Amino acid sequence: MTGTPLANEIRRWRFERGEMTQEALAQACGVTRQTIIALEAGKYAPSLELAFRIARAFGVGVEEVFRWKTE
Amino acid sequence: MVLPNPVKSSHSVWLLLGLAALGAGLWLVFWPPSGYSMWIVGMGGPLVGCGSALAAIQLSLWRKTGFEHAAAPAEINAWIMLLFVGALVAVSLGNADLLATGLSGHGATHLGLKLGGLTLFYLILAHLLRARRGEAILEDERDLEIRMRAAAWGRGALIFCIAGLMVMLGLSPAEKLRWATTLVIASQLWFSLLWGWLVEYIAVVFFYWRDRSGQ
Numbered sequence: 001m002t003g004t005p006l007a008n009e010i011r012r013w014r015f016e017r018g019e020m021t022q023e024a025l026a027q028a029c030g031v032t033r034q035t036i037i038a039l040e041a042g043k044y045a046p047s048l049e050l051a052f053r054i055a056r057a058f059g060v061g062v063e064e065v066f067r068w069k070t071e
Numbered sequence: 072m073v074l075p076n077p078v079k080s081s082h083s084v085w086l087l088l089g090l091a092a093l094g095a096g097l098w099l100v101f102w103p104p105s106g107y108s109m110w111i112v113g114m115g116g117p118l119v120g121c122g123s124a125l126a127a128i129q130l131s132l133w134r135k136t137g138f139e140h141a142a143a144p145a146e147i148n149a150w151i152m153l154l155f156v157g158a159l160v161a162v163s164l165g166n167a168d169l170l171a172t173g174l175s176g177h178g179a180t181h182l183g184l185k186l187g188g189l190t191l192f193y194l195i196l197a198h199l200l201r202a203r204r205g206e207a208i209l210e211d212e213r214d215l216e217i218r219m220r221a222a223a224w225g226r227g228a229l230i231f232c233i234a235g236l237m238v239m240l241g242l243s244p245a246e247k248l249r250w251a252t253t254l255v256i257a258s259q260l261w262f263s264l265l266w267g268w269l270v271e272y273i274a275v276v277f278f279y280w281r282d283r284s285g286q
Binding site: 026027030031032033034035038043044046047050 | 142143144145146207208209210211212213214282
Protein backbone atom coordinates (compact mmCIF):
# COMPACT_ATOMS: atom_id res chain seq x y z
CA MET A 1 0.00 0.00 0.00
CA THR A 2 3.06 2.24 0.17
CA GLY A 3 4.50 3.84 -2.94
CA THR A 4 1.31 4.47 -4.91
CA PRO A 5 1.84 5.86 -8.45
CA LEU A 6 -0.95 8.40 -7.88
CA ALA A 7 -0.38 11.91 -6.60
CA ASN A 8 -3.31 13.95 -5.35
CA GLU A 9 -4.34 17.48 -4.55
CA ILE A 10 -6.74 16.65 -1.73
CA ARG A 11 -5.01 18.91 0.78
CA ARG A 12 -5.10 21.89 -1.65
CA TRP A 13 -8.75 21.32 -2.52
CA ARG A 14 -9.70 21.10 1.14
CA PHE A 15 -7.97 24.43 1.67
CA GLU A 16 -9.77 25.97 -1.31
CA ARG A 17 -13.09 24.72 0.00
CA GLY A 18 -12.79 26.82 3.14
CA GLU A 19 -10.45 24.54 5.10
CA MET A 20 -12.82 21.62 4.83
CA THR A 21 -11.86 19.21 7.60
CA GLN A 22 -10.65 15.67 6.94
CA GLU A 23 -13.60 14.45 8.99
CA ALA A 24 -16.09 16.37 6.82
CA LEU A 25 -14.52 15.05 3.62
CA ALA A 26 -14.47 11.53 5.03
CA GLN A 27 -18.17 11.73 5.87
CA ALA A 28 -19.00 13.15 2.44
CA CYS A 29 -17.19 10.23 0.80
CA GLY A 30 -18.31 7.47 3.17
CA VAL A 31 -14.85 6.55 4.45
CA THR A 32 -12.98 6.92 7.74
CA ARG A 33 -10.83 9.97 8.50
CA GLN A 34 -7.78 7.70 8.63
CA THR A 35 -8.31 6.79 4.97
CA ILE A 36 -8.29 10.49 4.03
CA ILE A 37 -5.06 10.87 6.04
CA ALA A 38 -3.53 7.89 4.19
CA LEU A 39 -4.65 9.34 0.84
CA GLU A 40 -3.20 12.78 1.56
CA ALA A 41 0.08 11.18 2.62
CA GLY A 42 0.16 9.24 -0.64
CA LYS A 43 0.14 5.88 1.13
CA TYR A 44 -3.06 4.61 -0.37
CA ALA A 45 -4.40 4.57 -3.93
CA PRO A 46 -8.20 4.89 -3.90
CA SER A 47 -10.60 2.80 -5.93
CA LEU A 48 -12.11 4.47 -8.98
CA GLU A 49 -15.37 4.89 -7.09
CA LEU A 50 -13.73 6.62 -4.13
CA ALA A 51 -11.70 8.87 -6.44
CA PHE A 52 -14.95 10.02 -8.08
CA ARG A 53 -16.61 10.51 -4.69
CA ILE A 54 -13.74 12.72 -3.52
CA ALA A 55 -13.75 14.77 -6.72
CA ARG A 56 -17.51 15.15 -6.44
CA ALA A 57 -17.21 16.33 -2.83
CA PHE A 58 -14.97 19.15 -4.12
CA GLY A 59 -17.21 19.77 -7.12
CA VAL A 60 -14.41 19.21 -9.65
CA GLY A 61 -13.35 16.54 -12.13
CA VAL A 62 -11.38 13.53 -10.94
CA GLU A 63 -8.33 14.53 -13.02
CA GLU A 64 -8.14 17.79 -11.07
CA VAL A 65 -7.66 15.88 -7.83
CA PHE A 66 -5.63 12.84 -8.95
CA ARG A 67 -2.78 12.54 -11.41
CA TRP A 68 0.07 10.20 -12.26
CA LYS A 69 3.24 11.09 -10.38
CA THR A 70 5.22 11.12 -13.63
CA GLU A 71 3.11 13.97 -15.07
CA MET B 72 -26.30 3.29 51.46
CA VAL B 73 -27.01 5.22 48.28
CA LEU B 74 -24.83 4.13 45.39
CA PRO B 75 -23.69 6.87 42.99
CA ASN B 76 -25.56 7.08 39.72
CA PRO B 77 -23.21 5.55 37.11
CA VAL B 78 -24.16 8.15 34.51
CA LYS B 79 -24.39 11.38 36.49
CA SER B 80 -21.73 11.00 39.18
CA SER B 81 -17.98 10.56 38.98
CA HIS B 82 -17.06 8.06 36.29
CA SER B 83 -13.77 7.22 37.93
CA VAL B 84 -15.36 5.51 40.98
CA TRP B 85 -17.39 3.21 38.76
CA LEU B 86 -14.50 2.71 36.39
CA LEU B 87 -12.24 1.65 39.27
CA LEU B 88 -14.99 -0.60 40.62
CA GLY B 89 -15.42 -2.22 37.21
CA LEU B 90 -11.68 -2.66 36.73
CA ALA B 91 -11.36 -4.16 40.22
CA ALA B 92 -14.16 -6.64 39.47
CA LEU B 93 -12.56 -7.42 36.11
CA GLY B 94 -9.15 -7.95 37.74
CA ALA B 95 -10.63 -10.20 40.44
CA GLY B 96 -12.57 -12.15 37.81
CA LEU B 97 -9.50 -12.67 35.61
CA TRP B 98 -7.49 -13.72 38.67
CA LEU B 99 -10.15 -16.31 39.63
CA VAL B 100 -10.41 -17.56 36.05
CA PHE B 101 -6.69 -17.83 35.24
CA TRP B 102 -5.12 -18.46 38.63
CA PRO B 103 -7.88 -20.12 40.67
CA PRO B 104 -6.82 -20.20 44.35
CA SER B 105 -6.58 -23.67 45.83
CA GLY B 106 -8.55 -24.49 48.93
CA TYR B 107 -11.59 -22.43 48.01
CA SER B 108 -14.95 -23.89 47.06
CA MET B 109 -15.95 -24.26 43.40
CA TRP B 110 -18.63 -21.66 44.06
CA ILE B 111 -16.06 -18.92 44.78
CA VAL B 112 -13.84 -19.98 41.89
CA GLY B 113 -16.91 -20.14 39.66
CA MET B 114 -17.59 -16.46 40.36
CA GLY B 115 -14.67 -15.61 38.04
CA GLY B 116 -16.67 -15.71 34.81
CA PRO B 117 -19.58 -13.54 36.04
CA LEU B 118 -17.11 -11.10 37.65
CA VAL B 119 -15.21 -10.79 34.36
CA GLY B 120 -18.50 -10.14 32.56
CA CYS B 121 -19.91 -7.61 35.04
CA GLY B 122 -16.56 -5.89 35.64
CA SER B 123 -15.73 -5.49 31.96
CA ALA B 124 -19.28 -4.27 31.24
CA LEU B 125 -19.11 -1.67 34.02
CA ALA B 126 -15.61 -0.51 33.05
CA ALA B 127 -16.51 -0.36 29.36
CA ILE B 128 -19.69 1.64 30.03
CA GLN B 129 -17.71 4.18 32.03
CA LEU B 130 -15.02 4.33 29.35
CA SER B 131 -17.73 4.85 26.73
CA LEU B 132 -18.98 7.90 28.63
CA TRP B 133 -15.57 9.50 28.69
CA ARG B 134 -14.43 11.79 25.92
CA LYS B 135 -12.59 10.19 23.04
CA THR B 136 -8.94 9.41 23.63
CA GLY B 137 -6.07 10.35 21.34
CA PHE B 138 -5.76 6.78 20.12
CA GLU B 139 -9.37 6.77 18.96
CA HIS B 140 -8.66 9.84 16.83
CA ALA B 141 -5.44 8.43 15.42
CA ALA B 142 -6.56 4.88 14.70
CA ALA B 143 -9.34 3.70 12.41
CA PRO B 144 -12.17 1.78 14.13
CA ALA B 145 -11.15 -1.32 12.18
CA GLU B 146 -7.59 -0.98 13.52
CA ILE B 147 -8.83 -0.80 17.11
CA ASN B 148 -10.97 -3.87 16.43
CA ALA B 149 -7.91 -5.66 15.05
CA TRP B 150 -5.92 -4.85 18.21
CA ILE B 151 -8.75 -6.21 20.36
CA MET B 152 -8.95 -9.37 18.24
CA LEU B 153 -5.17 -9.77 18.45
CA LEU B 154 -5.31 -9.54 22.24
CA PHE B 155 -8.25 -11.95 22.33
CA VAL B 156 -6.54 -14.53 20.09
CA GLY B 157 -3.29 -14.04 22.07
CA ALA B 158 -5.19 -14.78 25.29
CA LEU B 159 -6.77 -17.87 23.66
CA VAL B 160 -3.30 -19.08 22.66
CA ALA B 161 -2.00 -18.44 26.19
CA VAL B 162 -4.90 -20.34 27.79
CA SER B 163 -4.58 -23.20 25.29
CA LEU B 164 -0.81 -23.47 25.80
CA GLY B 165 -1.30 -23.31 29.56
CA ASN B 166 -3.67 -26.28 29.29
CA ALA B 167 -1.77 -28.14 26.56
CA ASP B 168 -1.29 -31.14 28.86
CA LEU B 169 -5.04 -31.31 29.46
CA LEU B 170 -5.73 -31.09 25.75
CA ALA B 171 -3.20 -33.83 25.01
CA THR B 172 -4.06 -36.32 27.74
CA GLY B 173 -7.80 -35.93 27.84
CA LEU B 174 -10.21 -33.67 29.66
CA SER B 175 -11.58 -34.83 32.97
CA GLY B 176 -14.84 -33.32 34.18
CA HIS B 177 -12.96 -30.96 36.53
CA GLY B 178 -10.40 -29.96 33.89
CA ALA B 179 -13.10 -29.37 31.29
CA THR B 180 -14.95 -27.09 33.72
CA HIS B 181 -11.82 -25.04 34.40
CA LEU B 182 -10.91 -24.76 30.73
CA GLY B 183 -14.50 -23.97 29.80
CA LEU B 184 -14.64 -21.22 32.45
CA LYS B 185 -11.45 -19.66 31.14
CA LEU B 186 -12.44 -19.75 27.49
CA GLY B 187 -16.02 -18.71 28.30
CA GLY B 188 -14.83 -15.78 30.45
CA LEU B 189 -12.50 -14.61 27.71
CA THR B 190 -15.19 -14.85 25.04
CA LEU B 191 -17.68 -13.01 27.27
CA PHE B 192 -15.11 -10.27 27.89
CA TYR B 193 -14.46 -9.92 24.16
CA LEU B 194 -18.16 -9.87 23.21
CA ILE B 195 -19.03 -7.20 25.79
CA LEU B 196 -16.07 -5.05 24.79
CA ALA B 197 -16.86 -5.36 21.07
CA HIS B 198 -20.53 -4.57 21.63
CA LEU B 199 -19.82 -1.49 23.75
CA LEU B 200 -17.25 -0.19 21.32
CA ARG B 201 -19.82 -0.52 18.55
CA ALA B 202 -22.37 1.36 20.66
CA ARG B 203 -19.84 4.08 21.49
CA ARG B 204 -19.09 4.70 17.83
CA GLY B 205 -22.76 5.25 17.01
CA GLU B 206 -23.35 6.19 13.39
CA ALA B 207 -19.67 6.64 12.52
CA ILE B 208 -18.26 4.82 9.52
CA LEU B 209 -16.60 1.73 10.91
CA GLU B 210 -14.98 0.23 7.85
CA ASP B 211 -14.18 1.32 4.33
CA GLU B 212 -12.36 0.04 1.24
CA ARG B 213 -8.89 0.61 2.74
CA ASP B 214 -9.79 -1.46 5.81
CA LEU B 215 -11.17 -4.22 3.59
CA GLU B 216 -8.00 -4.22 1.50
CA ILE B 217 -5.80 -4.45 4.59
CA ARG B 218 -7.96 -7.25 5.98
CA MET B 219 -7.82 -9.13 2.68
CA ARG B 220 -4.02 -8.92 2.51
CA ALA B 221 -3.71 -9.96 6.16
CA ALA B 222 -6.13 -12.84 5.61
CA ALA B 223 -3.80 -14.15 2.90
CA TRP B 224 -0.98 -14.23 5.46
CA GLY B 225 -3.21 -16.02 7.96
CA ARG B 226 -4.30 -18.53 5.34
CA GLY B 227 -0.66 -19.14 4.41
CA ALA B 228 0.27 -19.78 8.04
CA LEU B 229 -2.68 -22.17 8.47
CA ILE B 230 -1.85 -24.06 5.26
CA PHE B 231 1.79 -24.35 6.37
CA CYS B 232 0.74 -25.90 9.69
CA ILE B 233 -1.84 -28.25 8.20
CA ALA B 234 0.50 -29.36 5.42
CA GLY B 235 3.28 -29.98 7.99
CA LEU B 236 0.90 -32.04 10.12
CA MET B 237 -0.32 -33.94 7.09
CA VAL B 238 3.21 -34.78 5.93
CA MET B 239 4.26 -35.81 9.43
CA LEU B 240 1.26 -38.09 9.95
CA GLY B 241 1.34 -39.46 6.43
CA LEU B 242 5.05 -40.22 6.13
CA SER B 243 6.04 -41.25 9.66
CA PRO B 244 6.16 -44.99 10.46
CA ALA B 245 3.30 -46.18 12.66
CA GLU B 246 5.54 -47.08 15.61
CA LYS B 247 6.74 -43.48 15.81
CA LEU B 248 3.19 -42.18 15.93
CA ARG B 249 2.04 -43.80 19.16
CA TRP B 250 1.73 -40.34 20.71
CA ALA B 251 -0.64 -39.23 17.95
CA THR B 252 -3.94 -40.04 19.59
CA THR B 253 -7.11 -38.51 18.18
CA LEU B 254 -7.11 -35.99 21.04
CA VAL B 255 -3.52 -34.91 20.35
CA ILE B 256 -4.28 -34.48 16.64
CA ALA B 257 -7.42 -32.49 17.51
CA SER B 258 -5.30 -30.26 19.79
CA GLN B 259 -2.77 -29.73 17.03
CA LEU B 260 -5.53 -28.75 14.61
CA TRP B 261 -6.84 -26.30 17.22
CA PHE B 262 -3.37 -24.78 17.63
CA SER B 263 -3.02 -24.56 13.84
CA LEU B 264 -6.26 -22.61 13.69
CA LEU B 265 -5.11 -20.28 16.48
CA TRP B 266 -1.75 -19.82 14.73
CA GLY B 267 -3.53 -18.82 11.51
CA TRP B 268 -5.68 -16.26 13.36
CA LEU B 269 -2.70 -14.93 15.28
CA VAL B 270 -0.65 -14.38 12.11
CA GLU B 271 -3.65 -12.75 10.40
CA TYR B 272 -4.22 -10.18 13.17
CA ILE B 273 -0.50 -9.51 13.59
CA ALA B 274 -0.43 -8.76 9.84
CA VAL B 275 -3.46 -6.43 10.15
CA VAL B 276 -1.93 -4.32 12.92
CA PHE B 277 1.43 -4.34 11.12
CA PHE B 278 -0.14 -3.02 7.90
CA TYR B 279 -1.93 -0.23 9.79
CA TRP B 280 1.24 0.63 11.67
CA ARG B 281 3.26 0.74 8.40
CA ASP B 282 0.66 3.02 6.81
CA ARG B 283 0.84 5.40 9.73
CA SER B 284 4.56 5.37 10.29
CA GLY B 285 5.33 6.07 6.63
CA GLN B 286 7.82 3.25 6.11
